[in-house]
Amino acid sequence: MRENTSTYKKHTFLTLFFWHHFLAMKTALRRLFASPVSAIIVCVVIGLTLALPTGLMVLLQNTQFLSGGLDKTAQVSIYLKLGVSQNQMNELNRVLHQDQAIQQVEYISPEQGMDELEKTMQFGSALKELKQNPIPAVFVLNVAPSFSTSEEIQPLVSRLERLPGVDYVQSDIQWAKRLKAIRTLLHDVMNALFLLFGFAVLVIISHTIHLAMQGYRDEIEVLKLIGAGTRFIRRPFLYSGIFYGLFGSLFAWLFIELLVIFLRPSVARLVGLYHASFSLQGVSFHAGLSLIGLSIGLGWMGSWLSMKR
């Protein structure tokens, strides 16, 4: 009696699983390289689509240091009324030094203020022509870290405003708050963009795979006739989707890096005007991996959707 295939040396369940996945990967790559131009176009389109939200993410990461710096040590400036007497000044100084919420007090006299203004603005002697110094005396306070949150600092600000001789009080916590609000907004915009453009990527990949399946219809028929199961037939297409996602996200990463390199000099120049040094950062390794993961997920889902059609 004839022998049957069951007498052959077969893979175990697990090795067969990996073997078939490896083959599917190979088939998927072979199909991509069979039409390299269209494959690259699809990947570039995916890359461009993902680059927009990714770019916003990078922008957010680059602004993190701003709010980060402001969160830690809040500064409060007290502008005094013009013509405050020396007595009042001493009294104020004493009160400020006693306040537990205040870590450090720096006094900037109107003359110092004028000097600094002249240095930065380069008006030259124009300011000296003024009869009276228009710059008020200022106390710059560093708030103790435990009082630096926006909730804690508000009572301090109103307390300071009520002191005699004080014109107005400015706390940079306001700026921190505004900046935070802006960043929250940008963060929401980024999430919305990721959702929107992620959906676009899903549609692109699903459509591409759908077309590919049309192109391989004959081959699929043959595979069915020789006993290939649904999974065996679908697996290469799933991997095609995964590869589109992978290469697409790598393109997105590349585009953003190029953009960052392109913008770095002009950003450095701009920041230099504010006497700060700052180098624009590209996609962080962690963010890049997340991007790739997300994109691969979208690719897998896209090809899966194309099969459900």
Added chain:
Amino acid sequence: MIHLSNVTKRYSGKRDALSEITLHIDTGEMVFLTGHSGAGKSTLLKLIAAIEKPSTGEVIVNGQNIHRLKQHAVPRLRRQIGLIFQTPYLLRKQTVFENVALPLVIEGLRHKEITSRTHAVLGQVGLLDLAKAFPDALSCGEQQRVGIARAIVTKPFLLLADEPTGNLDPGLAEQMIRLFECFNQMGMTTLIASHNLALLRQFKRRTLTLDAGRLCGDEKQ
């Protein structure tokens, strides 16, 4: 092995492609199926290979009722049946070797086993030299033999051939049937459909004749 009882198959048209077919084929038999074009030969083979389902009646292949076969069980049955068509439906982008090895890959054999088994079968059909060639570079007869090699590489219990000699000249056609006789001797039940009665007459085998969907002859010779 194959058992059909009162099988009728109707596609969308008014006429039944097959009507009230009852027949039995034993394990190890070699049977010819003949009849005019449109008589229903292909349809009968498709029912046995679970490509189509009968409208009424029962088709039982190797103890399995085709009508009740679950969708996921079809590939398993197909792997136990060697299918051969008039055009061999090869994958053009894969080599002869890869085409023939494909059923074994699907079956999940080990790499070494696949290589030795595929080479053995290519030897049987006389195509060892062309293992690395692509199908487009082959003649009709060679392509047909690749298709046959792919069908028998898993050592199926049943071989179904639909007009396997349709594209071949008479000499090659006869050789082809002799090849099927070899496989049959190795233990594969074989059912060959062909409208070429003159060719089939040369081999003294059981011959089923279809006419307009009806079984009108079952001669044992």
